[in-house]
Amino acid sequence: MSSNLDTLYRQVIMDHYKNPRNRGLMENGDITVNLNNPTCGDTIQLQMKIENGIVVDSKFVGEGCSISMSSASMMTQAIKGKNLIDAMKLSDIFSGLMQGIEPNDEIDLGDIEALQGVCKFPARIKCATLAWKAMEKALKEQMPEEKTS
Numbered sequence: 001m002s003s004n005l006d007t008l009y010r011q012v013i014m015d016h017y018k019n020p021r022n023r024g025l026m027e028n029g030d031i032t033v034n035l036n037n038p039t040c041g042d043t044i045q046l047q048m049k050i051e052n053g054i055v056v057d058s059k060f061v062g063e064g065c066s067i068s069m070s071s072a073s074m075m076t077q078a079i080k081g082k083n084l085i086d087a088m089k090l091s092d093i094f095s096g097l098m099q100g101i102e103p104n105d106e107i108d109l110g111d112i113e114a115l116q117g118v119c120k121f122p123a124r125i126k127c128a129t130l131a132w133k134a135m136e137k138a139l140k141e142q143m144p145e146e147k148t149s
């Protein structure tokens, strides 16, 4: 990765960390999931509101490093307006990204792309995936068995 791109990605991550999107509590959420990162004890609480199979709102609160909190900010931003299957697919793509798998060119990851360098730092992967694991857990509670397998 060029150092310019590296710098840009770092700026995007810090912007989400310092100005988190969708941080806060929701009064009328349909699902609430709490999860922690077992390696450091940092936590996230994710809330989602689902209407007609679409994620209409998603918010989070938590304690964690810049990677985990910026990832939560990006994730909540990215899944809004998506149906549950597409939200789950995005989570699979993100999981691949964390294993160094390049996403299909046709997929526009937006700010999420800034986290792709995390795959080079195995100790931080659990930070980046914390919010996504919380989202998967929440969606699995909402989706019929056969659609999640």
Ligand code: FES
Binding pocket: 037, 040, 041, 042, 064, 065, 066, 067, 068, 126, 127, 130
């Ligand atoms: Fe705890 Fe990153 S160090 S989530």
